[in-house]
Amino acid sequence: MVFRSYRNPHLSILICCILLMPVAGALSEQLALRQVNGDVQCGNTCITSLKHQDNVTVAITPTDGRLTIQWEDPVGNVIVNTLQLHIVLSPCKRPAVCTQTGSYRIQTWDGSQWHTVTTSAQSMTTNITVTDDLGLDNGYKARVINENAPVVTIDKFALSGDFRRPTKDTETFWDVYENNRVFIHRIGIGMGALFGITLAIILLRKIRLSRSQDTGNTQLSNTLQRHAQLKDEIESVRRELNSVEKARQDLQKQYYRREVDENTFKDMMQKYEQDRKKLQHQLEELREEMRSMVVE
Amino acid sequence: MTDSIQRIPSGIPGLDDLISGGFVNGTINMVTGKTGTAKSTFCAQFINEGAAQQQEGTLYITSEETRLSILRQVNQFGWDFASLEQQELLQILEVPPFEVKSVIGKISEALESMQVNRLVIDSVSMFEVSLEDRHSIRKFLFTLFQRLRELGVVALITSEIPERSEGLSPYGAEEFMVDAIIKLQYQELADIQRNLVVRKMRMTDHSPNIHPFEIGSTGIQLKQI
């Protein structure tokens, strides 16, 4: 049925749109995440940058054999008090050769000293208090330290905060992200549902169509069957008629040669005549049915 | 059958094969059948064969029809009786039934003026009707047939079987006196409805069968069975 919909351009366009919707949803979710996330898969040198909507530049560089995350406000007008840093470490896929075991420390630089904020095995979140007088030149730094590994691989990190609008300081990056995520997920679910419903409708229609086709096919095959049957019947009636005709001819020869008496001849001829008329009538009826069938 | 038996062709295609070659010379042959069975046609075809084909003198005595009626009827089969009359090969004699007593005299008279080989009387039944009783009929027929035999002609007489009768003639008289009887009949149930049977033919090994025939553009024609 889906493959038959090409016959109906509107339906095919609709189907294409519906099919593309979840893809579009997934893509847009990915794009939304990219706006606030930095995907970092790096070894010794790993620099990635991500532009927040408020022009916050984030740079990551390895320092002292360890990963340092650094961000700065290029305008130098940081008003916001709190930034939130979320780091997801690269999952250790092959534990036997994995060096990234043990505990991690996430540290932030407040302009004069490092603060160890929290530790966790795989992901860490910390709030960084930002003050105006910290100045651009130093920037804000954060680093992830694993005592057992010279290089820490960060899978994802997110930095959130409103650098420009103090009135919105109640809304953190994570709120925005979460809202976006929920919104996008709802769209995704909605599209999924729409897709499902459409698919169901299409399937139902397909079933109905194939059923009606089945009925049509049954009618057609019935017709063909009757046609073949009629042909057989006509053939057999014709054969019967021929044999009656042959019997009539034979009887007349017998009569001429006086092999049958007059009365027998008359009786039998009358019987043959009746048979012949009956068969001819039958034949005519069968042929008529055949003709009407052909016209249909 | 001996070699002395002389036969003349009947003129009916297919019939001579059934009667060893034709009618025996000097015999009286009766064609009988119900009305419309083609007795008159048979007679005319016999006459045409004699006069037109064999150049024999022929005499056609009719008690049923007029000469003109006969000329018209035979014309449809392409037989020109008027021309045969002119060539003196044919003489058509109208003898009304009530003149039955004069018929033998009229025959003798006709035969004086021409050499006749074939003679037709169509029909003797018509003369019988004018006679009072069976005895008179038998007497008339006896006298007539005796005269015909004396003349040495091949005579073909017709007799009309009444519609519901199973006999061969209306009074059951002539069948005993004639040499041959050909019965023409109808069989409505058959594909070919007309047929004939040679009921008797003296000096002849004739077919015992029923023979269907048709009347076509050239007259009576027997069909193969």
Ligand SMILES: Nc1ncnc2c1ncn2[C@@H]1O[C@H](COP(=O)(O)OP(=O)(O)O)[C@@H](O)[C@H]1O
């Ligand atoms: N040209 C013809 N073709 C076919 N049938 C004919 C033709 N002329 C006459 N007949 C048939 O012959 C019949 C008359 O024949 P006819 O010799 O007069 O009979 P009958 O003398 O025994 O009464 C007609 O009733 C008709 O059926």
Ligand SMILES: [Mg+2]
């Ligand atoms: Mg007649």
